[in-house]
Amino acid sequence: MNLWSNIRTRAHQFGLRQVPTWFETSESVIDQFQTIGKKLKILKFIPNPFPFYDWIMGFYERESNREALRGPILERSRKILDVGVGTGYLLSRLVKVTGEGQEIIAVDLSPQMLKDSESYLSRHDQLTSRISFELADARKLPWEDNTFDLYVSSYLFDLLPEPELIQALHEMERVLEPDGYAILITMTTELDELPWFRKSVYRLMNEFYCLGYHKGRWNPVWRFLFAGYAPHCRPIALGACLRKMDNLVLSYTKLSRVSLFPVRIYYVRKGHG
Secondary structure (H helix, E strand, C coil): CCCHHHHHHHHCCCCCCCCCCCCCCHHHHHHHHHHHHHCHHHHHCCCHHHHHHHHHHHHHHHHHHHHCCCCCCCHHHHHHEEEEECCCCHHHHHHHCCCCCCCEEEEEHHHHHHHHHHHHHHHCCCCCCEEEEEEECCCECCCCCCEEEEEEEECCHHHHHHHHHHHHHHHHHHHEEEEEEEEEEEEECCCCCCCCCHHHHHHHHHHHHHHHHEEEEEEHHHHHHHHCCCCCCCCCCCHHHHHHCCEEEEEEEEEEEEEEEEEEEEEEEECCC
């Protein structure tokens, strides 16, 4: 009986489980980001590794980033916070879909990522006075309560250990003004509304991903490609975490993908409580 019970439990969790991060804190991720720029010199043909990193990772993330910024939320936003700006692609899209009178602050915990995102915008002739770059931690943002009417983050929350994820959500809730919105993009285990065949395929892909992610089994490959940088996103149930927040309302979501793996885009409103 116990055997069948275990089989049913595992079958129910197949492709829907959220594995823990194999690294302890986000600081360990930043340490590795700081070394990538110094170490990655593949046959000396790549003097700057970040465009290479962005090509491998950012190429697959671009579809969901573009899709996330479609809709009316951007039009009414006047003060926008982009948290975990990374190599700058989503920030570049934000610049394109906003205009004068809309301020954008780009945040990252990595000085190297901030430098690279600014360089990305410079190469695309997008640097303007309405954009600023700030070294800051998503878990403890340096702004007062109710400062922003839009918070945007792409593939950050699925990189964080769960306690840090909850801290970051509390900070997001704090700095958003009432009726302000957040747009969050993560790999996802939340697949309930999908037709059974598509859901089955995505569950299979998630399970495959988690098998490689768990305990850092894929790390040798990542470290070879990225000069020692290994931490990466994993599928999470962000919607379940958002529903536990006192003053955040999950307005709606839509499904996207990164490569063959499911991604969910969350549109979250801060209430008046």
